[in-house]
Amino acid sequence: MLLYEVDFGLSELAARIFAGQAPALGPDQVLALAAEVAGLAEGEGAVELGGDVRRLLDSSLPDDVLRTAWLAATRHRFDPAEHGTTMRAWLSTLADRWPAREAVTDDGPREAVAALIRTSTVPAPPALARVAQEADADLGFRLFLRAVKAYSLPIEKDEYDRLVALGAEFGHPGPLVHDGLDVRWPPLDTARRDALGDVGFSHLTAWFAGSWHHDATPEQVLRQAAAADHEGQTPGSQAAFLLQDTLRLLDSPLPTPALTTLWLTAADRGYNIDQLGIDGRDWLRRIAATCRDVLRAVAPDHTPPSPAVVTEPADPVLRELRGVAPRMADRSVSPHWEAIPGAEATAVLEQVVTRVDPDLGFRLLLRMLDVLSVPLTEEEYIRLQRLAAHFGHHEHLVTDPLWQRVEH
Incomplete structure (x- = not known):
């Protein structure tokens, strides 16, 4: 067949x-x-x-x-x-x-x-x-x-x-x-983790990596990513996750230059907002506006609540981040043009973990390990899988980007 x-x-x-x-x-x-x-x-x-x-x-x-x-x-x-x-x-x-x-x-x-x-x-x-x-x-x-x-x-x-x-x-x-x-479908609920892979802001950055700009405008890619619900998700789930992450970053004490760096590193400089006069907070506001627009179209009865208070401890994510930090520091994002040192990416990630949301920081850590092609031991890979399960994510969140990075 x-x-x-x-x-x-x-x-x-x-x-x-x-x-x-x-x-x-x-x-x-x-x-x-x-x-x-x-x-x-x-x-x-x-x-x-x-x-x-x-x-x-x-x-x-x-x-x-x-x-x-x-x-x-x-x-x-x-x-x-x-x-x-x-x-x-x-x-x-x-x-x-x-x-x-x-x-x-x-x-x-x-x-x-x-x-x-x-x-x-x-x-x-x-x-x-x-x-x-x-x-x-x-x-x-x-x-x-x-x-x-x-x-x-x-x-x-x-x-x-x-x-x-x-x-x-x-x-x-x-x-x-x-x-x-x-x-x-059950009501939209970002506490229900039924996606088969990445979600939210970390998911969006992957859409902008590589040669996306040859096929669509930034607005088109942003809208497609916000509407890209996984199989089995209530319509509007990706937009709801992305809006939650975005609002947390917007409301955080992270300085605007750090937010700009966060985007550029996680997106592997696929969309260079710094070259276009767009700072990190301006870009986040555009993301939030698109999410609200998508939600109005696919879930008109849904009123996005304010993001719930984060209560997850940051220590488990920090331990994994600090364990791979020396290997991240040896590399750089976009090494052949306007390179961003891996140490700078690590510093911004640590701020996300400790000052925004450990779950978002964990997902962005997985993203950065992939962007920087950081080698992992089997023990590290297993611990990352356990952390993903702890946060309620599907195993593909780790396996899809990082299985090839494991040194067997």
């Missing part, structure tokens, strides 16, 4: 049938849509379509179960029985046109898929569950997803997480699962 960004096979055909303008489609129209599905991925779509059809035909499922599951997935937009044929006969027509090269049945998490289907409010759950159990787990999962989307059934966050986890077990990318779902 190819890695499809969107649906494929029989479930993609169901999606196209449901999306048709007419309340119901005829056989010729459906065959035309099937030909479109078969033509996906330079013809590989035919392999997936033929394989899905063959799995159903090779199963022992009775015709009424196959028809009931199909009608749920298409929301009754095409019923073979209304055109004088059975479900199996119609599937055989598809199989004749797009025969399967092979149709290996995916055992997959059959029971987990079937259990999720049975407890849902989707129409015809017994039939869809039997497809997953008795024909093919992945096809049953995809037809179930199609029914959920066709009927616009509300999905709570915990059920959404189970769907995404099951999709990952089948090797499906996130969009195949979550695009089109009506998720009932």
Whole structure:
């Protein structure tokens, strides 16, 4: 199976049938849509379509179960029985046109898929569950997803997480699962750490490193970063995290030149505000304004609260920062143009840890270790992972930027 960004096979055909303008489609129209599905991925779509059809035909499922599951997935937009044929006969027509090269049945998490289907409010759950159990787990999962989307059934966050986890077990990318779902997201809350990687100000600096300026304006990149919620996050989460970090930096006693240096070092001089007459506080105000604008668009009912008082102790982060400080001092940011000594970056980071927020300082430390390509021991790497867990972050916060820095 190819890695499809969107649906494929029989479930993609169901999606196209449901999306048709007419309340119901005829056989010729459906065959035309099937030909479109078969033509996906330079013809590989035919392999997936033929394989899905063959799995159903090779199963022992009775015709009424196959028809009931199909009608749920298409929301009754095409019923073979209304055109004088059975479900199996119609599937055989598809199989004749797009025969399967092979149709290996995916055992997959059959029971987990079937259990999720049975407890849902989707129409015809017994039939869809039997497809997953008795024909093919992945096809049953995809037809179930199609029914959920066709009927616009509300999905709570915990059920959404189970769907995404099951999709990952089948090797499906996130969009195949979550695009089109009506998720009932919990309220925005920066105390809930459900991002799969970096967040907030440290996350933003990475967007401006490298050659970003060849593709977009600073305003466009800033808006994209503020709206780049991770899979499974309530819409507006990244903007809320970024606003919280930004307000903490703005309200902190750090002098403006230190804030300017902080940006330039963490962004690896990708956006040189000092060369453009923009100081650190001016830039932070622009970031905050963009965050508020994004939040108004994606979470209009959300009123950003004042950042909570920081109570986390700074000592664990300071120990790690001071442990790598000599190696940071041996390097510089942007060494070939307007270099910033690593010791200067370390001094600013220490101020963030002790005078702003240890969590933000920790995330910026990870960022600076990556920018300066600082080598790490396995022991240091493990301690950084433990600190990330202490602050409630996903393990990818450390592994993504720093795994290659570890000296094994």
